[in-house]
Amino acid sequence: MDKDRIAGAAKESKGAIKEAAGKVLGDAKLTADGKSDKAEGKVQNAIGGLKDTLKR
Secondary structure (H helix, E strand, O other): OOOHHHHHEEEEHHHHHHHHHHHHHHHHHHHHHHHHHHHHHHHHHHHHHHHHHHHH
8 A cells, every 4th residue: 555545634633524524513614725725635645546546
């Protein structure tokens, strides 16, 4: 498993937590930051998956 996949998954999780906290607290900026982190994590995870595929 590529390190980008691990880092991407971690960033997705962090983003989901931030987004949920922002919704609970009514903080639009925190919610937006969470969504942004989730999107970045998904991209990084996809890049890691591509690297894994190319290694085979």
